[in-house]
Amino acid sequence: xxxxxxxxxIDGSSYIYRAFYAIRQYLSNSKGLPTNAVFGFSNMLLKxxxxxxxxxxxxxxDPRGKTFxxxxxxxxxxxxxxxxxxxxxxxxxxxxxxxxxxxxxIMKEGYEADDFIGTVAKRAREKGFTVTIxxxxxxxxxxxxKGIVVxxxxxxxxxxxxxxxxxFGVGPSSLVEVMALMGDKIDNIPGVPGVGEKTAVELxxxxxxxxxxxxxxxxxxxxxxxxxxxxxxxxxxxxxxLCTIDIDMPVEVDLExxxxxxxxxxxxxxxxxxxxxxxxxxxxxxxxxVSKKEYQSISDKDTFDELITKLKNAKEFAIDLETTHKExxxxxxxxxxxxxxxxxxxxxxVAHEYAGAPxxxxxxxxxxxxxxxxEDAAIKKSGQNIKYEILVLGNAxxxxxxxxxxxxxxxxxxxxxxxxxxxxxxxxxxxxxxxTTYKEVVGTGKKEIGFxxxxxxxxxxxxxxxxxxxxxxxxxxSPMLKEKGLDKLFSEVExxxxxxxxxxxxxxxxxxxxxxxxxxxxxxxxxxxxxSTIYSLAGREFNINSPIQLREILFDELKLTPLKKTKTGYxxxxxxxxxxxxxxxxxxxxxxxxxxxxxxxTYVDALPLLINPKTGRxxxxxxxxxxxxxxxxxxxxxxxxxxxxxxxxREMRKAFIADKGNLLLSADYSQIELRLLAHLSGDEAxxxxxxxxxxxxxxTARDIFGVFPEMVTSDxxxxxxxxxxxxxxxxxxxxxxxxxxIPQKESREYIDGYFARYPKVKEYMENTKKKAYEKGYTTxxxxxxxxIPELEAKNKNVRExxxxxxxxxxxxxxxxxxxxxxxxxxxxxxxxxxxxxxMILQVHDELVFxxxxxxxxxxxxxxxKEMEGVMELKVPxxxxxxTGKNWNEAH
Numbered sequence: 001x002x003x004x005x006x007x008x009x010i011d012g013s014s015y016i017y018r019a020f021y022a023i024r025q026y027l028s029n030s031k032g033l034p035t036n037a038v039f040g041f042s043n044m045l046l047k048x049x050x051x052x053x054x055x056x057x058x059x060x061x062d063p064r065g066k067t068f069x070x071x072x073x074x075x076x077x078x079x080x081x082x083x084x085x086x087x088x089x090x091x092x093x094x095x096x097x098x099x100x101x102x103x104x105x106i107m108k109e110g111y112e113a114d115d116f117i118g119t120v121a122k123r124a125r126e127k128g129f130t131v132t133i134x135x136x137x138x139x140x141x142x143x144x145x146k147g148i149v150v151x152x153x154x155x156x157x158x159x160x161x162x163x164x165x166x167x168f169g170v171g172p173s174s175l176v177e178v179m180a181l182m183g184d185k186i187d188n189i190p191g192v193p194g195v196g197e198k199t200a201v202e203l204x205x206x207x208x209x210x211x212x213x214x215x216x217x218x219x220x221x222x223x224x225x226x227x228x229x230x231x232x233x234x235x236x237x238x239x240x241x242l243c244t245i246d247i248d249m250p251v252e253v254d255l256e257x258x259x260x261x262x263x264x265x266x267x268x269x270x271x272x273x274x275x276x277x278x279x280x281x282x283x284x285x286x287x288x289x290v291s292k293k294e295y296q297s298i299s300d301k302d303t304f305d306e307l308i309t310k311l312k313n314a315k316e317f318a319i320d321l322e323t324t325h326k327e328x329x330x331x332x333x334x335x336x337x338x339x340x341x342x343x344x345x346x347x348x349x350v351a352h353e354y355a356g357a358p359x360x361x362x363x364x365x366x367x368x369x370x371x372x373x374x375e376d377a378a379i380k381k382s383g384q385n386i387k388y389e390i391l392v393l394g395n396a397x398x399x400x401x402x403x404x405x406x407x408x409x410x411x412x413x414x415x416x417x418x419x420x421x422x423x424x425x426x427x428x429x430x431x432x433x434x435x436t437t438y439k440e441v442v443g444t445g446k447k448e449i450g451f452x453x454x455x456x457x458x459x460x461x462x463x464x465x466x467x468x469x470x471x472x473x474x475x476x477x478s479p480m481l482k483e484k485g486l487d488k489l490f491s492e493v494e495x496x497x498x499x500x501x502x503x504x505x506x507x508x509x510x511x512x513x514x515x516x517x518x519x520x521x522x523x524x525x526x527x528x529x530x531x532s533t534i535y536s537l538a539g540r541e542f543n544i545n546s547p548i549q550l551r552e553i554l555f556d557e558l559k560l561t562p563l564k565k566t567k568t569g570y571x572x573x574x575x576x577x578x579x580x581x582x583x584x585x586x587x588x589x590x591x592x593x594x595x596x597x598x599x600x601x602t603y604v605d606a607l608p609l610l611i612n613p614k615t616g617r618x619x620x621x622x623x624x625x626x627x628x629x630x631x632x633x634x635x636x637x638x639x640x641x642x643x644x645x646x647x648x649x650r651e652m653r654k655a656f657i658a659d660k661g662n663l664l665l666s667a668d669y670s671q672i673e674l675r676l677l678a679h680l681s682g683d684e685a686x687x688x689x690x691x692x693x694x695x696x697x698x699x700t701a702r703d704i705f706g707v708f709p710e711m712v713t714s715d716x717x718x719x720x721x722x723x724x725x726x727x728x729x730x731x732x733x734x735x736x737x738x739x740x741x742i743p744q745k746e747s748r749e750y751i752d753g754y755f756a757r758y759p760k761v762k763e764y765m766e767n768t769k770k771k772a773y774e775k776g777y778t779t780x781x782x783x784x785x786x787x788i789p790e791l792e793a794k795n796k797n798v799r800e801x802x803x804x805x806x807x808x809x810x811x812x813x814x815x816x817x818x819x820x821x822x823x824x825x826x827x828x829x830x831x832x833x834x835x836x837x838x839m840i841l842q843v844h845d846e847l848v849f850x851x852x853x854x855x856x857x858x859x860x861x862x863x864x865k866e867m868e869g870v871m872e873l874k875v876p877x878x879x880x881x882x883t884g885k886n887w888n889e890a891h
Contacts (some may be wrong), residue, residue, distance in 0.1 A: 004147075007124045007258060008054040011135030012105075013062040013113045015044055016094060018136055018154060020087050024802075029276040030415065034086040038093045042280055042459020044099060047153055048134060055130070058104045058256040059122065060113035065379055085794030089635050093275065102268040104258055104366075109383070111249055118143050118245040132158075136357050139179070142245060155771045169201040180240035189242050190235040203386070206303065210236055227530040237481065254587055264265040269432065278425050295464030297362055297456055305371070307338070307346050311373055314340035316380040316404070318471035321389050322451045322463050324351075328391035329506070329612055329619040333363060334369070334452045337463040339471040345464030346817065351453045361457075371398050378403035381677045382424045382474045383838065390502040407470050409494050412625035413486045417787045421625045427469050430476050435469060436462050489782050489817075495625060497820050500623045500827040501632075507838040508617030509639075509852070512886070513608045515655040523648075525872030530593045537586040544593060547572050553586070568684040582741050599648055603637070610637055622842065629809055630816035632842055640843050644891075656887035662850050663883050665862050669819065670846035670878040672695060673728050674782075676814050679873040681764035685757060690875035697721040704753030704864035721752050727761065728811050765807050769854070772806035780813035781871065782821075818877075819845060822870040829862055830864045850889065856883065 006672060023469045027036040041315040090156025098105055107114045107557075114137070121131045121143055131148045133140050140150050150159045157163075164172045181200035183191020195203075203220070207213040213220075220226040223551060227237070265284055298304050306647040311317055317340035323331035334352060339345040350363040373379065375398060382405035383389050390400045411421040411429075418425070427433045441462045443448050444580050451459070472884065481487045535541045539557065542549040550572045554560045560580055563572035574594070580587035610618050618637065626633040634640045643649030660663045674696055689699045699721035702710045712720075726736050736747035755762040772778045777787040790802030823842065830837055837859050842847035847867070851859050860881055867879045884890035 002099065004128050004130050005055050007056040007058075007121075007129045007131050008048065008052060008257070009106075009117045009121060009131065009133050010045075010048065010057070010059040011113055011117060011133065011137055011140065012059040012094075012098070014042060014135050014137045016061075016091070019044060020090075020435045022154070022298065024115065024623055026790065026793065026795070026798045028789040029274065030787060030792065032091060032789035033093075033275070033793075034793060035275050035277075037087055037090045037276060037277060038097060041094050042097060042277065044153060045322045046280075046283075046853060047096070049101075051153075051199055052132070054132075054260055056065045056124075056255065057260050058106050058258045059098055060106045060120075061866040062113045062334070063109045063111070066110075075581055078275055082217075084797075088794070093271070095469065096267075096271055100264050100271050102261040102263055106253070106451055108251055111246065111334060114139055115246040115249055115550055116245040116251070119251065120255075121247040122247045123253060124255055129255070130720060131440065133561060138175075139243065139245065142175045142179075142243075145776070150282070156880065160306060164597055168197075170204050174204050174208065174253045176240060176243050177210050179243045181234075183239055183244070188240045189240050190232075192229055192236050195225075199225070205685055208242055232376065255462065256657045259391065259731070260504075270596065273432075274430070278420065278428060281428050282424065285428055285432060290857055293343045293465070293468065294346075295347060295460050295468070295672075297346045298346055298726075299358060299456075301361065304361055304366070306346065307348075308369060308373060311338060311340065314379075316382070316518035318382045318467045318474065319374075319386075319389055319468040320383065320470060321392055322459060323392055324450055324452055327619070327621075328388050329395065329508070329615065330394050331395075333367070333392060334504055335459055335463055336366070337460075337467040339464070339467035342475075343468060345468040345471075347456075347460040347463050349456045349459060351452055352454065352456055354455065359475045369395050375401050377401040384408050384426075384470045387498045387502050387505075391506060392683060394502065394506060394795060403495065403498065404472045405478065406495060406498060407477060408625055410481055410490065411500070413490055413494060413784070414477065414480055414484065415787060416573050416625075416628040416630070416785070416880075417789070422475075422679055423466060423469060426477075430473060430598055431469070433469065435465055438462075455725070483783065486512040486785065493782060493817065493820050493824070496824045497624065499825050501624070503827065504839050504842065505568075505619050505621060507840045508612065508615055509618040509840050510657050510659055510850075511607055511611060511619055512657045513611070514732050515657075516608055519651055519655070520600060520604045523604060527593065527596055529598070530589060534586060534589050534593060537584075537589060544590070549556050550590065554580065557587065558584060560587075579738065590840045595643075595646075596648070599643070599652065601650060603642060620841075624824075628786050630780060630786075630813040630820075631844075632701075632816070639841060642843075650888050650891075654886045656848075658850050658885060662852055663856060663885060664840075664887055664890040665849040665856070665860060665863065665881065665883045666850050666887065667847045667849070667867055668880045668891070669867065670880050672815050672845050672877070673811050674724055675873065675875045675877060676811050676818075677728055677761065677764075679780075680810060680814070681758070681761045682762035682874065683764070684759065687874050693876075699722060700754065702756070703757035704750050719750060723750050727751075727754060727765075728808055730765070732800075768810060769803050769806050772803075778806045778809045780810050781818050782814070782817040784813050784817060786813065815845060819847070819867075822867045823847065825866045827869065829866060833858075835859065846891075851883075 007234070012149045016037055018039035023036040023040045025036065027039055045617065081092050095105070106120060107113070108116060117140065121133060124131050125147050133143060133148070133150045134153055135150055135641070136152045136154060141159055144150055144159055144161055144164050151157070158231065159167070159173055164175065166176060168178060170178055178197070178200045181192050181195045181203060182190045182197050196629065203213055207216060213229070217226060217230060218227065247838070263284070266282050269281060272284065274495050275591070278332070298307055317338050320337045321331055321333055322335040322337070333347040333350060335347055337345055337347040337792065346364055350361045350366050352360060374393065381400050383403070384406070386403055386406045390403070393400045407423065407426055408421045410614070411418065411426045424435045424437060425433050430722050440453060441454055441458060481490050482684060483696050483711045485616050497553055531544065534544060538553045544550070548569070551570050554572065555562050555570055560583055563576045564571040564573070565581055581591060604686055607618060612619055614641040620634045620639050622631045623635060642652050675690055678690055689696055692847040697717045697720045698709055698712050700723060701716040704708050704710070704720060704723065705716050707716070722736060733744045733748035735750060736751065737744040740747065768778065772788055773791055777785045779785055787804050788802045790798050790805065793799045819842065823839070828837060830839070835855050838850045839847060839856050847863070849863065860883070864879050864881055868877045870877070882890050
């Protein structure tokens, strides 16, 4: 006998709210449309389709307007708050999503989704269907019977009759009776006052139904309960009517119309593109016809020679390397691919090693033949993250010249707010093309292999596609840069910087391992001491690394006031502990413990393991496409997060040393963001303070406290410093009060005092916000753009975050512009003078060099000159330069 057809009915209205509240992070597309609910709903829908594989499927939504329940009881759902502002514009997109999935929507005015689900489930069951209702709403559990179950996919819990009885103590048919007695605050169903779930279950277990309960009311032993039930009989009976799902709606439903259909792929792809759902887009974008693409493997000398001739004649091509390692300083070349025509590419395997691998042209022979071509600056080369190719080829003795385009950089400049700029994402966005991923080729986890073990045919298709798509995208992205006025920033700053960063990464930094080992021992002792202190303050021992146990100590035992609640309970994050530290010493010591532990694990113990065995140095990677402001970031390891002002941070910097005969030189812009604020705002008082060389924090303290400069105390200066830097980040009175531990009234007075002294700063900030609202983006001195979709948000907090971003980005982004241009100029000067000096680090507004002692004076002079003269501002640019045997001495 064949299996019965299986119908799935999704409670769409329930899942919309669950999706909205499940993803609390603000998500939006490039136009500012909030998307968290649509994203959550999409994932829920995909989970059902993939895991349940339904034969028949429909989604029920609540219609607009009132239902028959409102007619019976005007207060029904009356206290429910209005739909959240950020959810309202997402509803039409959820309906579009369901349409694109080709899933029928069932809905009828005057009835709730539950009623339609109940009616369809009953009729389907009568016709021999098995029914699964997808919902997290307990009301629908009353529908459970043989052949009908309710599944909460978010909790992965399925309710049949036994599971309902286990959860509530009564079966599905009695659940309405329980709900009627206990009422429902969410839906404003009155129930019987004072009767909770436990009492309601006990009564229905004993009497089976409300009707029978009232027939036998004298048998209720508790007098107060009996009286209460008697007084509120009408409410109980009304509540039962309101709770009961109508399973006999006057509608015709053709169950065959609910049979699962193919998705409308084109509509779905367009919708995911509009919403910015890259991950989902990858799933539904069809792989383009491979037959249109010609990717050729080169394994003999004649064909190889022909390729070299073609590359020379092409005058422009894309290059992509396949290697043994993701880190360029540890990577050897396995193969090279080139493309100079759309849909065509050539792959040269040189070091594939697997059973049955065919003979390949030798690596050294191929590279020596390609060297003149790759070092010819007249032939343009493009790449995706071409810094990697520059480094790997550099290790092989080839100085890649003629770099004219980087698709990753172009994508970043066009929209720096995008989360990722890898080739797969860019191809999806601009070509509607789904690429083969690296993981698909090499595998993951224990099954992952090195690229040298990938068969040549697979490698040719994968690497050839990379080169082909890079070449194709270059032609698309280049005019887009020009159209947005970003071509100069791209060609004069970001692209030249690639070579600078490649050299910095290749130079690496020397680490004193002995110094770090001693520091590790010292920190271990301090952590033990902190352990004891924390246990003493807590009054008992507990797992310091457990947020749950710390929560118990802070809030249950020490009775400190909780400040923030998360899904798992009250938060004990850094911000919370900083505020609690004002009330008690334990949170302060916990902050010390966490900082020490993180420093030890992230840097002190980790750095020695990252030393490259070939060079004896650490080679971090500098990323141009991560920070939306334009700032560089660093990874593997992140050397920009080492604390600067703490004693531990200073100790840490002692481990960064120079080679024998060299010294480290640190060149640090002094208060560059404040100087840029003065320049951008044109505020005369602020400009004058910098022109006179005054200490800006003392000047601000003098003005907001109304005292003479000599009367400014260290505490006053500290407040002024917090105000000065806070203003750049659009700080609010609340934010400043929290940072300084002062009342909001006081912090507001400080901010008002600042703006009274520097009125054009206030004017500049208001104008910046206004322009950002008009254009949807803000710009820096060099016209770098940052789109701010948060400004379109209905949620006030999100919108205010967007305003702070609009104020901060021109300042912080211009500081990024400034130091990037300085780096390029200094790099060129070092080359021009043929010096042995190396630029080895960029950290925020600081550049670090390893300098031959004999070159120190001239390097010191031209570094200062180049950095201070990089751009003409309305205020002097000042660079502090120091030298030493280690980074701490030089800072």
